[in-house]
Amino acid sequence: MHKQGIKAWKHSLVFILLILCIGGLAVRHYLLVRKDGQMLGELARRQQQMTIIDPGRPGGIFIASGRSCTPIAISRQAPLCFVDPSLAPADQLDEICRKLGGILGKEAHELRGAITRRPNSRFVVLAKQISGEQAKAVKALNLQCVGVVHEWRREYPANELCATVVGFPPAPGVANTGAGIELTYKDLLAAKDGMMLSLTDAIRRPVEPLDDRRVLPEDGSNIVLYIDAPVQEALEKALAAAVEKHQAQWANGIVVDPKTGAIVAMASAPSFNPADYSSATPANRTNRAITVPYEPGSVAKPIFAAAAVEAGIVTYETKIFCENGTYVMPRAGRVSDHGEAHGWLTVRDGIVFSSNICMAKIGQMTGNERLYEIATSFGLGRKSGIDLPGEDAGIVRDLHKWNTYSTPRVPFGQEVSTTSLQLVMAFSALVNGGELLQPRVVNRVLDSQQRVVWQSERTVVRRVISEGVSAQTRSVLADVVERGTGKMARMNRWTSFGKTGTAQVPGPRGYEPGAYTGSFIGGSPVGEPRVVCLISVFKPKRAGYYGSTVAAPYVKDVLEQAMVYYNVPPDRPEGQERRR
Known part of the structure; x- marks a missing residue:
């Protein structure tokens, strides 16, 4: 009986202890749910889920090549290494950073700093x-907190082709970086990253995406330029050859469709590779065609002559006495024709043989106020509004700063500074029927589904001369090539027109001795101009410096290749092909 009582008492004690344990567990469960449930639930969720960034694809930049488009800036996927700091064991962090540093070529302390600065981040x-x-x-390390995903990397498959137009993207978070189309259209080209949550296994490998928590990425827009690859290649080849042969500091050029204002080629030499832009000098990354103004010299003569004809001040057949090569003016100094002793010349021949004295006298007939109006109406000293960053307005001084020295000199391209873009657009207005157009580089913008969301349109800034005077001006400029200073630009199969220019380079104390900018601007064919091309060569040191020598032959090469590419029928009269 006594033994049975002891046994019953033991059973009761065990039962009471069991009840107390169950009660304690219940209390503990209550406290966990009440006080720490949210924290523990969050911890469990973080251990079971992974946030994966799904990067959108940045838009590409394309140029024309026949009936197709050639990519010159695209994005391809490349691996990226990341860490989830919330899963990185503190006591193993140094060892993890050491292993990763050896693989990634980085210092362990650098990686540790990146991780510890954002302890609450998951990526x-x-x-x-x-x-x-x-x-x-990295994957072989089999670390729970480290992973590899892919991002989009910018590539430039055409290397240096069109580099100063395409530019390079701005550095993330760094002000005043980037250039070209990559900078101007950075917001359109940019993609919006998506995000995906995924269930993971014990070693943090994604096993099942949570589609209801997914945010899809948005790809960037694609930009299609008016640039034509074969013409661009011809221009870049010509500029490089001119710089090399004449040991010039630099050269730049533009080819434009004078009827539409579309820029079909634009380049500078020396240039750079956008894929390695940081190793290039700032000068070589510069789009000199729109950012570097210079005195145009004689290429500006047709602008002022045509405007004077339009105003009825002269005609192209008006005869002007050119003082046998030297013209001394009261309170205006001396103007010469650089060794040429011209007597009476028509205005036409004054342009054909590039007489400074002829243009000086036209300037005196015209007067400063009207000369100023001519310069500004043709876009000199004003930004054109081209869709590229960094355009310089050039220099046309305010009218009250002009004097009696300005009157004879502005008409032959002194006392004003222009960019190549301003010159080529002004010249296009001379030969396209008289309309100054806004230049355009971007043709259209496509969304990620290749649908056109924006299309460029021809924009007339203003009419500067009549169609009749424009036709007369083309005839005069054709004579420049046939029998004047532009003979080196004469082609065998197509008619052409143009104007030479050789300008002194201004320095801090007047013009620099022996420093010139040699230019030629021309187009083809004469009847219906398809393209206009300008090449300017800055400070040539060898084999001449006149525009007729350092620029005209290279413009001819570009025009010939453009005529072939655009399938322009030869228009030079039969029997003249071989005549020089």
Whole structure:
């Protein structure tokens, strides 16, 4: 009986202890749910889920090549290494950073700093654009807190082709960086990243995406330029040849469709590769065709002559006495024709043989106020509004700063500074029927589904001369090539027109001795101009410096290749092909 009582008492004690344990567990469960449930639930969720960035694809930049488009800036996927700091064990962090540093080529302390600065983040980038071998090595570490995903990397498959127009993208978070189309259209080209949540296994490998929590990426828009690849290649080849042969500091050029204002080629030499832009000098990254103004010299003569004809001040057959080569003016100094002793010349021949004295006298007939109006109406000293960054307005001084020295000199291209873009657009207005057009580089913008969302349109800024005077001016400029200073630009199969220019380079104390900018601007064919091309060569040191020598032959090469590319029928009269 006594033994049975003891046994019953033991059973009761065990039962009471069991009840107390269950009660304690219940209380603990209550406290966990009440006080720490949210924290523990969040911890469980973070251990079971992974946030994966789904990067959108940046838009591309394309140029024309026949009936198709050629990519000159595109994005391809490249591996990226990241870490999830919330899963990185603190006592193993140094060892993790040491291993990753050896693979990624970075210092361990640098990686540790990146991780510890953002302890609450789930996605800290350690290295971008790593190689395939590096990606495999990172994965082989089999670390729960480290992963590899892919991002889009910018590539330039055409290398230096069209580099100063395309430019390069701005550096993230760095002000005043980027250039060209990449900068102007950065917002359109940019993609919006998506995000995906995924369930993970014990070692943090994604196993099942949570589609209801996914945000899809948005790809960037694509930009299609008016640039024609074969014409661009011809222009770049010509500029490089001119710089090399004449040991020039630089050269730039533009080819434009004078009827529409579309820029079909634009380049500078020396240039750079956008894929490695940081190793290039700032000068070589500069689009000199729109950012570097210079005195145009004699290429400006047709602008002022045509405007004087339009105003009825002269005609192209008006005869002007050119003082046998030297013209001394009261309170205006001396103007010469650089060794040429011209007597009476028509205005036409004054342009054909590039007489400074002829243009000086036209300036005196015209007067400063009207000369100023001519310069500004043709777009000199004003930004054109081209869709590229960094355009310079050039220099046309305010009228009250002009004096009696300005009157004879502005008409032959002194005392004003223009960019190549301003010159080529003004010249296009001379030969396209008299309309100054806004230049355009971008043809259209396409969304990620290749649908046109924006299309460029021809824009007339103003009419500067009549169609009749424009036709007369083309005839005069054709004579420049046939029998004047532009003979080096004469083609065998097509008619052409143009004007030479040789300008002194201004310095801090007047013009620099022996420093010139040699230019030629011309187009083809004479009847219906398809293209106009300008090439300017800055400070040539060898084999001449006149525009007729350092620029005209290269413009001819570009025009010939453009005529072939655009399938322009030869229009030179039969029997003149071989005559020089």
